Amino acid sequence: MSAESMATGHDEHFLRGLRRRFSTWRGQRPFWAGLFTMLGGVPIAYFPYADVRLGNLTIAMATTAGAGSLIIGVLLVTLGLTMWFHALVRVFAGVAAIILALVSLPVANIGGFVFGFLFAMIGGALSIAWMPGEPLPPTAEGTPAEDRAVPEAAALPAESSIEPGEWGAPVPATSDTPETTTETNGGRKSAG
Structure with missing residues (x-):
């Protein structure tokens, strides 16, 4: 890479493009739901196999539920990846994550000391x-989609199924219309 290309900011443009592509990818799937679900699976699977050392004292959390904790943690990480890469099954993955988080309370050291439980519950709910x-409609160059005004003809239906004078339709004002209208008569048609 030459000094001229570094001075003109070609790397900055490349990084901006990567950031834009990642932002687009992230917006097309339940990104935060998958991230929280995976973060919930890690402490649930890790704590039963971890050894905490405090000086000469070793605290081991190994329990008979170690295999169950590992299975729940791996399934939660798998569900998080499923939310990222197969967004069509997000509802199933979310419900499964919530169920696994609830099962982790009695099985996996109080759901990974509540951290894993909370992350998995939030991830499942977000999923x-x-x-x-909805995709934005294509715009003309130089005109942002937010700034374009919707034409009035596009905002109104082409034909109205409500005939004038029917319930809920505006009553046309004519010279022979009595003083009492549908607006002042509580929505009822007046006799006359």
Whole structure:
């Protein structure tokens, strides 16, 4: 790479492009749901096999539920990856993450000392709640989509199924219309 290309900011442009592509990828899937679910699986799987050393004292959390904790943790990490790479099954993955988080409370050292439980519950809930966004319509160059005004003809339906004078339709004002209208008569048609 030459000194001229570094001075003109070609690397900055490359990094900006990577950031834009990552942002687009992240917006098309329940990214935070997958991240929280994976973060929930790590402490659930790790703590039963960890040894904490305090000076000469070794604290081991090995229990008979070590295999169950490992299975729950690996399944939560797998569900988080599924949320990222197969967004169509996000509701199933979210429900499964919530169920595994609840099962981890009695099986896996109080759900990875509550940290794993909370992360997995939040990730599952975010996965269930996530919906894909509507794509923006193509715009003319130089005109942002947010600044364009919607034409009035596009905002109104072409034909109205409500005939004038029907319930809920505006009553046309004519010279023979009595003083009492549908607005002042509580929505009822007046006799006359």
